[in-house]
Amino acid sequence: MPGFLELWLQSLPRLLRAAVEVTIPLSLISFAIALVVAVVVALVRLYGPAPLKALAWAYVQVFRGTPLVVQLFIVYFGLPSLGISLDAFPAAVVTLALNTGAYASEAVRASILSLPRGQFEAAQTLNLSRATPFRRVVAPQAMRIVLPPLANDFIDLVKGTSLVFAITLVDLFQVGRQVAGSTFEPMAMYTLVALIYLVMVSLLSLGQNVLEKKVSAHVRS
Amino acid sequence: MSAADLRAADARNPLRLIGIRKTFGDLVALDDVDLEIARGRTTVLLGPSGSGKSTLLRCINLLEKPDAGQIDLGSGPIDVGGRISPRTVREIRSRSTMVFQQFNLFPHLTALGNVTLAPVESLGRSRDEAEALGRELLAKVGLADKADSYPDRLSGGQQQRVAIARALAMDPDFLLFDEPTSALDPELAAEVVAVLAALAQENRTLVVVTHSLAFARRVADRVVFLEGGKVRQDGSPEEFFRSEDERLRRFREVIGSV
Numbered sequence: 351m352p353g354f355l356e357l358w359l360q361s362l363p364r365l366l367r368a369a370v371e372v373t374i375p376l377s378l379i380s381f382a383i384a385l386v387v388a389v390v391v392a393l394v395r396l397y398g399p400a401p402l403k404a405l406a407w408a409y410v411q412v413f414r415g416t417p418l419v420v421q422l423f424i425v426y427f428g429l430p431s432l433g434i435s436l437d438a439f440p441a442a443v444v445t446l447a448l449n450t451g452a453y454a455s456e457a458v459r460a461s462i463l464s465l466p467r468g469q470f471e472a473a474q475t476l477n478l479s480r481a482t483p484f485r486r487v488v489a490p491q492a493m494r495i496v497l498p499p500l501a502n503d504f505i506d507l508v509k510g511t512s513l514v515f516a517i518t519l520v521d522l523f524q525v526g527r528q529v530a531g532s533t534f535e536p537m538a539m540y541t542l543v544a545l546i547y548l549v550m551v552s553l554l555s556l557g558q559n560v561l562e563k564k565v566s567a568h569v570r571s
Numbered sequence: 572m573s574a575a576d577l578r579a580a581d582a583r584n585p586l587r588l589i590g591i592r593k594t595f596g597d598l599v600a601l602d603d604v605d606l607e608i609a610r611g612r613t614t615v616l617l618g619p620s621g622s623g624k625s626t627l628l629r630c631i632n633l634l635e636k637p638d639a640g641q642i643d644l645g646s647g648p649i650d651v652g653g654r655i656s657p658r659t660v661r662e663i664r665s666r667s668t669m670v671f672q673q674f675n676l677f678p679h680l681t682a683l684g685n686v687t688l689a690p691v692e693s694l695g696r697s698r699d700e701a702e703a704l705g706r707e708l709l710a711k712v713g714l715a716d717k718a719d720s721y722p723d724r725l726s727g728g729q730q731q732r733v734a735i736a737r738a739l740a741m742d743p744d745f746l747l748f749d750e751p752t753s754a755l756d757p758e759l760a761a762e763v764v765a766v767l768a769a770l771a772q773e774n775r776t777l778v779v780v781t782h783s784l785a786f787a788r789r790v791a792d793r794v795v796f797l798e799g800g801k802v803r804q805d806g807s808p809e810e811f812f813r814s815e816d817e818r819l820r821r822f823r824e825v826i827g828s829v
Binding site: 466468469471472474475476477478479482486487490491494567568569570 | 632633634657661664665667668669671673674675676677678679680681688689692693721722723724737738741747
């Protein structure tokens with residue numbers, strides 16, 4: 351058996367464990383929060399009062415305009431000096447959620463803006479009130495448009511979790527670094543790490559396809 | 572008086588638009604228009620492009636908010652020039668429903684889903700009740716067999732007939748049509764005109780913006796001709812078609828030749 355295969359088989363359990371214990375939960379929890387943030391921020395930017403609109407705009411600017419790794423450092427190493435101390439995992443969740451939320455809010459906003467004005471007018475003339483137009487008219491249609499860009503953001507987030515080693519978390523990438531360092535096999539090791547990310551992202555893409563089919567049932571293929 | 576009592580009392584009175592003014596930037600779309608719309612009749616609004624006829628129609632439903640003016644639903648004028656409370660907006664909108672040139676069906680809902688959405692969500696009907704009514708209305712517009720089809724699988728004429736059923740499901744006092752056949756080729760337009768003519772026969776109140784003189788001749792009880800944001804002529808179809816007014820003659824020639 352070639353040496354690298356042996357190394358792969360030996361290190362795979364450790365790597366998978368790190369993925370299951372850190373990378374995957376970190377991705378899922380952060381993305382769930384990011385989705386809520388994205389919808390709220392998009393709605394505020396579209397329909398909110400002016401001061402809130404400005405605040406939402408500033409949030410998007412800041413989190414899109416600065417590197418993720420710098421944000422991680424500020425939240426984990428910087429905030430304690432202001433009296434806000436977070437453990438590494440929650441600090442990573444907060445940062446990743448806010449970072450992805452900023453990008454995803456733009457996707458959500460674009461999906462709503464892309465609906466024809468006639469859809470809103472139809473909701474008005476039918477006297478749909480309060481949240482009903484959003485719930486029954488806008489959201490189901492925007493869902494179909496927002497899925498591909500949201501999947502992009504989710505995939506970026508999964509790969510972005512590889513930066514959390516910088517704030518002491520032992521994720522998939524960090525375990526890979528440790529093994530690479532102790533075995534002096536960086537090529538074999540980082541290739542395996544890359545493959546595991548690729549598998550995770552491919553599963554996400556499959557999920558995206560299933561969801562897209564589901565929300566496009568009304569469109570003639 | 573309850574809202575229902577008010578509405579019953581209103582049912583005898585015409586809808587009145589008083590001094591409706593609407594500008595888009597420098598353009599005066601509606602120049603203090605007064606108009607009374609009788610119940611149970613079909614009023615056709617004609618006029619060249621930019622005459623303000625669509626804007627006027629949309630003001631009835633507050634899809635366009637006038638800069639100044641009043642709307643009288645039958646129990647006294649309501650000022651619609653300033654800020655209008657959401658409750659008043661709902662009250663005014665509850666009297667009329669618009670059918671659009673581009674249909675504006677909800678693409679993610681079936682024909683029946685389109686027709687039942689607002690009765691359930693807006694009028695508080697039960698689902699069963701709304702579906703029974705929805706199927707009845709789809710049958711009325713000749714689409715009983717398309718209840719479960721999505722708009723994307725329907726022809727333009729069929730989509731517009733679903734849109735008419737959707738409007739009828741709100742049981743409005745006034746049915747508003749904004750160029751309902753303009754996006755359709757002649758054969759499909761004929762399907763829609765047949766439905767409109769049948770509704771007119773039932774003595775419903777129709778207000779129709781159109782470019783079709785044939786439609787005005789066939790269905791209208793009254794023709795209102797607008798130009799430059801003002802009512803230029805208001806009378807019976809005979810009066811409109813016989814008028815020797817130079818402007819009306821020219822309009823009839825230009826429109827009639829297409």
